[in-house]
Amino acid sequence: MDISSGTGVAVSVEVIRALVRGSVHDLCVPGHEPPVSPPGRPAGGTHAPCRRLFKLLLQGSCRFDCTYCTLRNSRWDLSLTPGEAAGLFLGMQARGEADGLFLSSGVGDDTESVMHDLVETGEILRKQGYTGYLHLKILPGAGRADITDAARVADRISINLEVPSAGRMSEVTQVKDYRSDLLTRLSWIREARPFGHTTQMVLGASGETDREVFRRVAWLYGRMQVSRVYYAPFRPLPGTPMEDHPPAPFWRAWRWYQLDSLMRTYQFGPAGLEVLFDGDGMLRNQDPKEVLAEIHGPVDLLTANRTDLLRVPGIGPQTADRLIAERAAGGIRDLSDCTACGVNLKRAGPHLVLGGRAPAQRPLSDFTA
Numbered sequence: 001m002d003i004s005s006g007t008g009v010a011v012s013v014e015v016i017r018a019l020v021r022g023s024v025h026d027l028c029v030p031g032h033e034p035p036v037s038p039p040g041r042p043a044g045g046t047h048a049p050c051r052r053l054f055k056l057l058l059q060g061s062c063r064f065d066c067t068y069c070t071l072r073n074s075r076w077d078l079s080l081t082p083g084e085a086a087g088l089f090l091g092m093q094a095r096g097e098a099d100g101l102f103l104s105s106g107v108g109d110d111t112e113s114v115m116h117d118l119v120e121t122g123e124i125l126r127k128q129g130y131t132g133y134l135h136l137k138i139l140p141g142a143g144r145a146d147i148t149d150a151a152r153v154a155d156r157i158s159i160n161l162e163v164p165s166a167g168r169m170s171e172v173t174q175v176k177d178y179r180s181d182l183l184t185r186l187s188w189i190r191e192a193r194p195f196g197h198t199t200q201m202v203l204g205a206s207g208e209t210d211r212e213v214f215r216r217v218a219w220l221y222g223r224m225q226v227s228r229v230y231y232a233p234f235r236p237l238p239g240t241p242m243e244d245h246p247p248a249p250f251w252r253a254w255r256w257y258q259l260d261s262l263m264r265t266y267q268f269g270p271a272g273l274e275v276l277f278d279g280d281g282m283l284r285n286q287d288p289k290e291v292l293a294e295i296h297g298p299v300d301l302l303t304a305n306r307t308d309l310l311r312v313p314g315i316g317p318q319t320a321d322r323l324i325a326e327r328a329a330g331g332i333r334d335l336s337d338c339t340a341c342g343v344n345l346k347r348a349g350p351h352l353v354l355g356g357r358a359p360a361q362r363p364l365s366d367f368t369a
């Protein structure tokens with residue numbers, strides 16, 4: 001069965017289904033990639049709002065051999081031309097079925113040709129007047145000119161590192177070269193679209209520790225101007241060499257998103273976060289902010305600086321700023337004053353003191369001069 005695309009081109013439903021299925025492992029949440037750059041950093045490009053993201057592979061075969069991936073060493077005749085992919089999406093957009101496109105691909109036999117097709121799909125969409133969210137995958141080994149073109153036409157671009165180092169990469173592929181296929185391309189991406197690109201790490205596929213992942217992620221945010229790192233827990237897929245490998249627990253990815261938030265939203269430096277890892281270099285299954293609060297002990301609401309306040313569970317950046325302003329105006333005299341600033345007392349209470357004492361032990365009169 002074929003369906004007619006927005007440009008009148010007929011596309012096989014079976015091919016489309018297979019290419020959509022193949023795209024599920026790529027992560028992208030447009031509303032949670034920063035629309036603008038952090039203060040003081042260069043702009044990361046436009047970022048149209050998007051609620052119905054359509055994810056699609058342009059080609060379903062790959063010459064690489066990643067041991068966890070069903071596309072490895074595949075030679076399936078599953079592909080769309082740029083015109084077919086653009087037409088398919090425009091048809092869906094016209095019917096209200098999608099308002100954003102994430103376009104990825106297997107690498108096929110010829111990286112350059114597939115990368116050209118990805119960029120050309122984006123160019124067709126823009127020429128047809130599409131102004132919504134467009135995310136283009138950068139393939140391992142892609143050429144510099146194609147990366148520049150992809151950055152020009154798309155709202156976001158990304159290359160997936162998947163593992164934290166060349167040593168770990170050798171655990172999952174004998175073909176892909178971490179430095180030249182990925183890190184060199186990442187540096188070109190940074191130049192083409194600073195703070196407008198993302199990447200993805202697979203947790204538990206290469207025997208890596210969380211500390212190794214952390215050091216790579218800190219480098220990505222600090223040096224490579226990545227706007228967002230996604231974390232996928234490893235799942236063994238039937239038919240792959242790792243089908244009998246144990247899956248990573250879901251909580252590991254959840255704790256990684258919490259730790260990532262401390263780096264991106266709270267802007268905690270890497271040095272202060274190294275304490276989160278146990279002797280084996282792993283995170284424990286506990287909110288990293290709770291762990292930090294336990295390690296550093298109670299924070300005094302009347303004297304703590306912003307960094308110390310931010311370490312308290314239940315106090316975020318805006319709440320910390322409101323607390324400091326209210327404190328300067330003499331408005332913090334008891335815990336009840338904090339709730340008006342947005343403090344979640346259920347979480348924060350056990351980690352706070354007022355004037356050196358647990359709040360419940362200190363009479364209100366102590367604070368009324």
Ligand code: SF4
Binds near residue numbers: 063071072140
């Ligand atoms: S490069 Fe990507 S698509 Fe190809 S085998 Fe590796 S993970 Fe799969």
